[in-house]
């Protein structure tokens with residue numbers, strides 16, 4: 134061979150080798166994004182900073198993942214949470230180290246309490262700076278240990294792909310929840326071969342539980358013997374996608390169905406067997422039905438104190454069947470006579486089979502009669518008024534204008550409870566609210582996540598004038614990304630829910646719940662480039678809602694409502710379910 | 717009632733924090749917690765003594781089992797098991813009374829592991845009762861320092877017998 138040919142060959146092979154190295158050895162940031170793509174991630178909500186610049190640099194190159202720049206990390210995590218609730222897929226958010234990471238904490242806790250699959254990625258100072266109180270260092274894995282399903286600090290770039298894979302697996306399987314990955318800056322620039330491990334090695338994690346056939350048999354028997362059964366559906370039914378099975382159980386047994394706040398949408402509100410929500414602000418008929426039931430069938434619920442009221446008197450005549458994916462929920466608050474650990478959908482399918490085989494033929498006529506009487510005697514009601522807008526009326530109108538087909542997000546407070554009471558949901562994953570943590574400021578960013586998941590849908594965030602100010606910076610994100618979100622502020626000039634407690638339990642001492650000094654929400658909308666409308670008369674409610682729902686622009690509707698309106702019925706904290714005020 | 721839990725965990729970073737943190741935030745009482753690696757360097761075993769009624773212990777077990785790092789959890793309280801604790805006691809020991817102390821050490825089949833000018837360090841292993849007894853026998857001499865390991869325990873025979881393994885319901 135001539136030396137020229139030889140040289141050329143060498144050059145070519147050197148290029149090949151270089152290319153091969155380039156292909157196989159990726160930086161941590163590249164590995165992260167490649168792994169996210171492999172997990173099917175389409176959108177990330179995030180905020181940059183020093184520690185995650187290399188990740189952002191890589192995002193700049195990435196075509197398949199949309200990044201939404203929120204105006205606050207809390208906005209990013211709630212948006213990811215809203216996206217997860219709307220789609221059932223894990224939400225992903227990204228923040229820098231230190232303050233970026235700590236700004237995620239509320240949103241992570243929120244997702245944890247409501248069992249929402251979420252992967253939070255935080256930048257961290259370089260490994261060599263860890264533990265020295267370095268600039269923008271926060272021990273975020275330590276801070277979030279009690280509010281995550283798991284948290285990782287990546288110490289070796291070679292572990293990164295595996296960790297991402299594990300994180301998504303943990304977030305989405307079993308009882309879903311948030312997982313955090315803390316990624317030191319030097320790891321994002323170091324290189325390693327990209328290998329996506331097909332198998333996971335988590336010997337301590339066995340979320341799949343076999344449905345125990347004997348327990349299903351016992352549950353079926355209890356149902357066949359019941360005279361006054363009540364089905365109680367929670368967020369777990371929605372997470373498990375078990376609405377069809379729930380409807381089948383209700384149809385087969387004829388039992389009335391109530392739900393927790395997180396269970397709203399699992400069963401159609403318009404169904405004749407639906408009792409609406411149970412608990413502190415549940416309907417009187419749901420509370421009475423649970424109170425007098427002889428069998429309570431809890432599906433994907435955790436018997437939160439907002440549901441049970443005084444535990445010792447809760448459903449005290451009832452046998453309890455409790456089905457939940459998380460065995461630790463069984464017997465945590467309420468003793469279950471028939472505990473069943475497992476996926477609600479699978480368990481219900483098994484239960485339905487057994488019930489059908491046994492010939493399920495319950496005679497619930499007198500129970501139904503009793504419930505119908507309660508429904509007639511104690512309906513949800515409010516005093517209508519001709520000249521001042523009642524907040525409940527606004528919700529009813531949203532329901533009518535959108536024909537119950539809107540995606541409803543809420544903030545936290547009275548408006549949230551009215552939304553749960555008066556909006557008629559027909560489908561799962563259409564009503565989104567912070568149930569467990571009760572996070573004011575959740576609604577607006579969560580609405581962004583919901584709208585990202587369903588670009589064509591009509592999305593309403595039902596807000597209070599207090600809550601809306603907790604993440605109002607996200608109006609900028611909404612307008613910039615042309616998200617046609619509608620915000621309906623039920624403006625009572627108060628932190629209404631707290632004011633209600635002060636009125637009822639603190640001798641009307643309204644300490645610091647008067648919101649005097651509000652911004653002009655119409656001007657605020659305009660400042661952000663959205664449309665703002667102030668609505669002061671009942672007859673203007675409907676046209677405003679119609680305009681907003683039809684428009685492709687973001688709307689802020691400032692409904693000036695009756696300041697003194699309270700949410701009823703109300704079971705005072707710690708009281709029994711039959712001790713309702715204002716039923 | 718006191719329960720003894722044998723917990724196998726993965727040796728991942730933060731595992732001890734996760735377990736201790738769980739006890740703290742859910743308000744369970746840890747009596748003692750002893751931890752060390754097993755024959756498999758990737759796996760540690762913890763012996764946790766918890767005080768509580770059956771419902772509390774059931775919740776503790778379920779919540780522990782939920783932790784990703786927890787591989788296996790066994791309540792061996794009602795098993796036949798061997799348990800040991802170790803204590804090191806530094807006790808005042810003027811040369812004049814050393815003989816007396818040495819007698820006590822012998823009775824308890826403990827050992828003297830260090831001799832200072834005016835003190836001795838005594839090492840003893842045994843169940844909790846024995847350890848308590850040797851501590852109180854030495855107290856009159858003036859104890860300067862005590863360190864105890866907390867209880868470690870192992871079921872007798874090839875496998876634990878009555879121990880309800882928390883393999884879900």
Ligand SMILES: Cc1ncc(C[n+]2csc(CCOP(=O)(O)OP(=O)(O)O)c2C)c(N)n1
Pocket residue numbers: 544545546547548549571572573574596597598599600601623625627628629630631
């Ligand atoms: C972040 C946060 N801080 C405080 C609270 C306590 N809190 C619960 S409801 C409420 C009032 C909410 O007021 P607003 O948003 O105006 O709604 P309204 O009750 O008037 O409908 C407050 C302060 C909370 N839930 N979340």
